[in-house]
Amino acid sequence: MASTGPTTQRFARTAQAARSERAQKVAKWVFGAMALAMVAPLIGIVTYLLYRAWPSLGWEFLVDLPRKGMREGGIWPAFVGTLYLVTISLAVAAPIGVLAAIYLNEYARDNWFNRLINLAVINLAGVPSIVHALFGLGAFVYAAQFGFSILSASLTLAIMTLPVIIASTREALASVPRAFREACWNVGATRWQTIRAVVLPNSISGILTGIILQVSRAAGETAPIMFTGAVFYKAVQRGDLFPYRLGDQCMALSMHLYTVSTQVPNVKESIPYATAIVLLGSVLLVNATAIAARVFMRRRKRW
Amino acid sequence: MGGSSRIVEVEGLRLAYGIKEVLHGISFAIDRNEIFAVIGPAQSGKTSLLRCLNRTTDFIPSATVSGSIRVDGDDIRRVKDVFGLRRRVGMVAPLPVGLPMSIYDNVAFAPRCSGMTAKRELDDIVERCLTQAALWDEVKDRLSSLGTALSGGQQQRLTIARALSHQPEILCLDEFSIAIDPVTTMRIEDVLKGLRREITIILVTNLVQQARRLADRTMFLWNGEIVELGPSEIVFSDHPADRRTYDYVNGIFG
Numbered sequence: 017m018a019s020t021g022p023t024t025q026r027f028a029r030t031a032q033a034a035r036s037e038r039a040q041k042v043a044k045w046v047f048g049a050m051a052l053a054m055v056a057p058l059i060g061i062v063t064y065l066l067y068r069a070w071p072s073l074g075w076e077f078l079v080d081l082p083r084k085g086m087r088e089g090g091i092w093p094a095f096v097g098t099l100y101l102v103t104i105s106l107a108v109a110a111p112i113g114v115l116a117a118i119y120l121n122e123y124a125r126d127n128w129f130n131r132l133i134n135l136a137v138i139n140l141a142g143v144p145s146i147v148h149a150l151f152g153l154g155a156f157v158y159a160a161q162f163g164f165s166i167l168s169a170s171l172t173l174a175i176m177t178l179p180v181i182i183a184s185t186r187e188a189l190a191s192v193p194r195a196f197r198e199a200c201w202n203v204g205a206t207r208w209q210t211i212r213a214v215v216l217p218n219s220i221s222g223i224l225t226g227i228i229l230q231v232s233r234a235a236g237e238t239a240p241i242m243f244t245g246a247v248f249y250k251a252v253q254r255g256d257l258f259p260y261r262l263g264d265q266c267m268a269l270s271m272h273l274y275t276v277s278t279q280v281p282n283v284k285e286s287i288p289y290a291t292a293i294v295l296l297g298s299v300l301l302v303n304a305t306a307i308a309a310r311v312f313m314r315r316r317k318r319w
Numbered sequence: 320m321g322g323s324s325r326i327v328e329v330e331g332l333r334l335a336y337g338i339k340e341v342l343h344g345i346s347f348a349i350d351r352n353e354i355f356a357v358i359g360p361a362q363s364g365k366t367s368l369l370r371c372l373n374r375t376t377d378f379i380p381s382a383t384v385s386g387s388i389r390v391d392g393d394d395i396r397r398v399k400d401v402f403g404l405r406r407r408v409g410m411v412a413p414l415p416v417g418l419p420m421s422i423y424d425n426v427a428f429a430p431r432c433s434g435m436t437a438k439r440e441l442d443d444i445v446e447r448c449l450t451q452a453a454l455w456d457e458v459k460d461r462l463s464s465l466g467t468a469l470s471g472g473q474q475q476r477l478t479i480a481r482a483l484s485h486q487p488e489i490l491c492l493d494e495f496s497i498a499i500d501p502v503t504t505m506r507i508e509d510v511l512k513g514l515r516r517e518i519t520i521i522l523v524t525n526l527v528q529q530a531r532r533l534a535d536r537t538m539f540l541w542n543g544e545i546v547e548l549g550p551s552e553i554v555f556s557d558h559p560a561d562r563r564t565y566d567y568v569n570g571i572f573g
């Protein structure tokens with residue numbers, strides 16, 4: 017500038033500054049309101065469910081069997097069934113998904129074959145669950161002759177969650193800066209040494225988040241398990257933690273919710289809501305654990 | 320060890336990223352225990368040249384290299400242990416990168432990767448390398464704190480310490496001083512002068528003065544071709560062999 021005014025003028029509030037300050041305030045409020053708009057339905061849903069479910073809620077409801085043609089009693093077989101399905105499906109999908117993602121992100125060269133795999137992963141992640149259900153029916157129940165069983169249902173859920181786990185794991189891996197990898201390669205580290213020393217420790221929290229998010233998906237889907245191994249009713253020992261074997265059919269929360277809401281007349285009114293609360297509660301519990309784990313590991317994240 | 324006085328021999332080296340060629344068949348040789356400077360404007364291929372020397376071009380899918388590079392007589396394309404090659408050719412990248420691990424682990428990383436586990440030996444290496452990189456006094460009391468928590472200049476010296484930790488025969492420094500203050504730069508330059516008794520140093524630098532101060536010979540690289548290569552006294556004199564060298568060194572390039 018050619019001439020500088022008196023120093024008091026130098027930092028005076030200009031019209032431009034006032035305008036941008038106003039815009040900044042408006043933006044903050046708009047974003048804040050949107051965030052709040054997200055929270056409101058959640059609170060609404062949970063409150064409503066709790067209110068309707070209240071008469072049935074309690075320890076008894078969780079550990080008891082459904083009674084009188086599912087019109088009364090609890091949900092233990094369905095609860096344990098869902099535990100089985102989710103645990104087994106993730107035990108299959110998580111290791112395969114993470115290892116595949118490491119291969120795709122860290123080792124694979126950019127050629128037509130790996131581009132094909134990429135394309136397949138992205139598209140598989142978008143396939144509707146009912147299609148996975150049909151595939152599971154054909155592949156596991158009939159072709160592999162696992163029959164209608166926990167095994168078939170879990171594998172179907174695994175196939176459904178696998179591409180999403182691969183995609184989210186890749187994202188987590190890709191968020192580790194390339195400069196770290198190059199620094200390792202420059203001192204003669206192999207790819208695997210680099211992955212172990214730098215890439216994995218700094219992406220593990222993101223990888224876990226991706227996997228945990230699939231818990232709610234696996235627990236909530238009805239179609240894939242209905243086609244492959246979940247049944248309306250199956251009697252088990254009250255409170256028994258290991259009532260099923262892999263070849264058995266099982267009950268599941270999502271399916272049970274569907275049954276008591278639409279298939280059985282004269283169900284005690286609070287039972288469907290209480291079932292929903294158990295489903296929601298278990299998923300939220302898992303998510304909360306995941307968040308705690310992530311906070312713990314974020315503290316160990318080091319840049 | 321080969322008996323030859325040439326530690327690096329480059330012949331007809333071409334490097335292309337995809338269809339874009341950035342080194343157009345260059346040939347030169349570097350003597351054992353000399354400080355060899357590479358100067359040249361941005362984009363002239365200096366960093367790319369260093370990548371060829373330790374074969375980190377392998378990690379760039381689009382890169383294709385042809386021509387031959389011999390390190391100590393071995394054609395680097397034929398070396399069986401490319402990781403061993405990278406340990407023989409230390410590399411300091413232009414941007415400081417403290418790895419997200421403790422300062423100690425940063426320096427002990429390379430020895431550990433090559434299988435060293437003895438605590439005593441590692442301690443010795445860490446102290447020696449940090450001292451050589453003029454960082455020991457600043458960090459000796461907090462070796463367990465994070466390498467990423469150091470200041471930019473400290474991280475750069477940490478990078479140098481890491482490159483020294485695997486006892487390279489050749490040390491490549493790519494514009495190592497852009498994040499370091501002049502005083503520390505001088506200290507490291509002194510270290511380099513001391514190191515040349517044991518190893519060969521390739522110094523890529525944009526600071527013409529630095530090359531003049533340190534280098535025995537200087538190569539002026541321009542658009543992927545060697546314009547001039549000769550003793551620093553001549554390259555930086557008033558009458559270098561090529562007019563363009565004079566213009567570049569004196570800042571009237573363009």
Ligand SMILES: Nc1ncnc2c1ncn2[C@@H]1O[C@H](COP(=O)(O)OP(=O)(O)OP(=O)(O)O)[C@@H](O)[C@H]1O
Binds near residue numbers: 360361362363368379
């Ligand atoms: N990974 C890469 N992929 C594609 N092109 C690249 C890559 N790295 C470098 N290049 C290109 O190669 C040319 C030479 O780059 P290089 O980094 O070797 O130059 P430089 O001499 O080190 O420049 P500077 O002084 O700015 O560091 C540039 O045109 C650059 O765009």
Ligand SMILES: [Mg+2]
Binds near residue numbers: 413493
């Ligand atoms: Mg460069």
